[in-house]
Amino acid sequence: MKYQYKKEFRHHLVEWFNNEKRDLPWRHTSDPYKIWVSEVMLQQTRVDTVIPYYNRFLEKYPTIQDLAYAPQEELLKMWEGLGYYSRARNLQAGVKEVVERYNSIVPDNRHDISKLKGVGPYTAGAILSIAYQKAEHAVDGNVMRVLSRVLHIEEDIALPKTRKVFEEAVEMLIDEQYPGDFNQALMDLGSMICTPTSPKCLLCPVRDYCTAFNEGNADQLPIKSKKVKTKKVKFNVFVAVDQEGRYLVEKRPSTGLLADMWQFPMIEINENGISDETFQQNYNVEILEYEDKELLRFKHIFSHLTWEMECMQVQVLQKMELPDDVVFLTIEQIKTLPMPVPMLKILNVLN
Template sequence: MNYQYTNEFRHHLVEWFNKEKRDLPWRRTSDPYKIWVSEVMLQQTRVDTVIPYYNRFLEKYPTLQDLAYAPQEELLKMWEGLGYYSRARNLQAGVKEVVEKYNAAVPDNRHDISKLKGVGPYTAGAILSIAYKKAEHAVDGNVMRVLSRVLHIEEDIALHKTRKVFEEAVEMLIDEQHPGDFNQALMDLGAMICTPTSPKCLLCPVRDYCTAFSEGDADQLPKKSKKVKNKKVHFKVFIATDQEGRFLIEKRPSEGLLADMWQFPMIETNENSICEETFEQNYNVQIANYIDKDLLKFKHVFSHLTWEMDCIQVQAEQKMELPNDAHFQPIEQIRTLPMPVPMLKILNVLN
């Protein structure tokens, strides 16, 4: 794309964005903290899902200081249902660093902002371009898809090294007068017009500058190698009550998947396992009787694995002291704790 066409491309793209952009709450502010929150929430999550979370979150934590020193369990409860909970913990850690190291002013340069916990190249570029009007790249999946077609880039976007190709492309194309609008325009174009399948090329404001459109192979781009096959793990979940009607729950470890979230006891099943015995041994309880052997069955899909959940409800008698982070709690108390989506599904079927 020569310089003349580059100017025309960016002009038509930004003009389209200003006419057609989605009315989103984080687009009504230039506060870098609020834009930061939105960008973290939008990672791996649909816009429609994020909007109510974003509004509630900023009502609860309107300033950097409010979030920096919020209790983690309260924070996780606010994030409950959004998934990828490490995002919330990293966001809080990064915000706390801004409060303590940068006097509550989000850094306005890539060098410093990129050092913050959880702030990668995309998030850094989004904050800098939208909040601070800096001509910085912000490359996400939408941007790579759009530019792979416009510039006919055939490198595999699943490879980490390929991102550099697209970052350099944005640096070449970006509108230095309106960098935030330009970056958001690429994102919106990818979300609304230049979609993964069946791109709406005839509605595209920059189709005249798109190599893939002229070549007729837009649906063949971007090139992306297949992910590793999703692993399936089967669990028997014990919904165990004591004589007082309280439910046995436990807190997950502080590291790894769903760290620090609460759950009903889960025993991984295999051909040789007797889950009831393992449950009794692990939690120092004895199953007195079965209330419902088929309470609920469902699957929960993560990005890299699938949990197949077989839930049974039992009455249990405590024989010895419960393990650390395991407690019998009334259901009213359990509803106040941060729980991952699979556990919320179970909680919703309980009286």
């Protein structure tokens, strides 16, 4: 884009946003805490999914102090079903830093806000531009897609170093009078018009300034190298019931995938395919009866991993003291615990 067209590009983009922007709950506030919550929830998650979670979350934690000192198990329960649970833990840690180090006021500069737990370059820029009207870049996948087409940038967006190219591009183009609207307009344009496949170029408010549109190759950008194939792991999930009708559940480790969430016991199926003995040894129980060997079978896909789950319901007898963080609970008690989506699927079958 030629330098003299920057003003027109900004004007048409922001005008389109103000006319066409979606009515979203976080667009009715300039509170940096509430905008922070929305940006964290929106990472890797669809807008329609986030809206009810956002409303419930802020009803439970209306102020930054409320979230800072909330019990973690309660927080994870509020986040249940959103996935990527480290986001919730990092959000709480960052919020607590703000309360204790910044007198409950979210920093209004990139240097300080970027030091907070879980706040990367995009989240920092989004909060600063939307809440504080600072002319700061907020580059996500939508923004990279739009600008790769508008400016005909052919660097591989899968490479971390490429983000700097787009951050500099936003700094060149950003509307300093309305930086929050400008950044949100780029995001909305990417999600609504300038989509990954079949972009709706004839509806685009800035197509006159788009190099890829003028050259007829918008569908060939951005350049993105393919991801490595996700790893597949097979598990037997033991839905184990004792003689009192209680179910065996365990708390996952406090670090790593789905940290501190609760689950039914999972045993990885090795090349021998024998998991029953491992289950009995690991949990100090004896299987008395197989009630349903094919209770449920499904796949759960993470960004880097696929779980292939084969669930069976078994009657068990506790032989020795249960291991740490392993308990027998009723269905009603289990419902109060934070559980990841694959476990909720199983729980729903039991209801």
